[in-house]
Amino acid sequence: MSANQILVLQSPRLDPTRVTELSILAGAANVPAIHDGVARVSGCNPARREVVLERAAALGVDANFVDPERRFADFGLVVSDMDSTLITIECIDEVADMQGLKPQVAAITERSMRGELDFTQSLRERVALLAGLPEAALAQVYEQRLQLMPGARELLADCREYGVKFMLVSGGFTYFTERLKAELNLDYTAANQLEVVDGKLTGRVLGDIVDGEAKRRLLIAKREELGLRPDQVIAVGDGANDLNMLAEAGVGIAAHAKPVVRAQAAYRLNVCGLDAIRKLFL
Incomplete structure (x- = not known):
């Protein structure tokens, strides 16, 4: 994972509580808003990737790290x-x-x-x-x-x-x-x-x-x-x-x-x- 990738969170049940927990876990400075069932978390710590993915799966959230401008x-x-x-x-x-x-x-x-x-x-x-x-x-x-x-x-x-x-x-x-x-x-x-x-x-x-x-x-x-x-x-x-x-x-x-x-x-x-x-x- 490159340092400039963002964390994209998606789920039919996505809510601020899940987004906040995963943003903090990813080391992000800010918690993004949810738009159309999607939250884009920037400023993530690359070292936190696997723990974020594991916790997201447990929360019923699809989490993927993607290039921010793609x-x-x-x-x-x-x-x-x-x-x-x-x-x-x-x-x-x-x-x-x-x-x-x-x-x-x-x-x-x-x-x-x-x-x-x-x-x-x-x-x-x-x-x-x-x-x-x-x-x-x-x-x-x-x-x-x-x-x-x-x-x-x-x-x-x-x-x-x-x-x-x-x-x-x-x-x-x-x-x-x-x-x-x-x-x-x-x-x-x-x-x-x-x-x-x-x-x-x-x-x-x-x-x-x-x-x-x-x-x-x-x-x-x-x-x-x-x-x-x-x-x-x-x-x-x-x-x-x-x-x-x-x-x-x-x-x-x-x-x-x-x-x-x-x-x-x-x-x-x-x-x-x-x-x-x-x-x-x-």
Whole structure:
């Protein structure tokens, strides 16, 4: 943390008491006012960073240290994971539920997202369990179970307002990313393609798997295509397979993430919606 960074506090429950306690803990000379659920604390002691973040988490406050002059309009690209990041569900778990296999598949998904299993191998194992499922089950999941993460529409509106491109990259499936692209007017998407024969899933994925390294490469390729610097890219994710792209981005945000991701990401959102991303900056 550089000496000139400010502490940005956000929470649906943000109040003067929490802001005062965290400002004092950060060594700030003044306690700022709250505007639109956000308080920006200047003059913080860099040595107090970890104790501030720990106490903020206990108080139910998202705390992040950011450059004071950084504007959201300075960025050119937001790259986001899909499952449990832009949307509230893990699509493969809900599809598996149509086969009566959600507990088994969800357990593998959880271990993979915690970084305990190889992502590519675990995905192939989970997809294999879906063999024979009618393709119509995918539509049922999209129409009946898929919900956007709180703040997602606001974040996308902010991206459009400030001219920031939005790329959805997923270790999930094109069936869902392409429909979200059309519904939400997303700029770019990338995901895995399920093989379907005679209207049924074969239990196989076509082509190379979009894993953590592929997400990183996709981010780099799009960044270079758009002529952006690394510091002009924001990446958002929740699982271990997002760590590479979070590290590659100028701003890597762990959003409602697994502990292994929170521990490594420079920015964290644990209680706020995705609209808090724009509010980190001017």
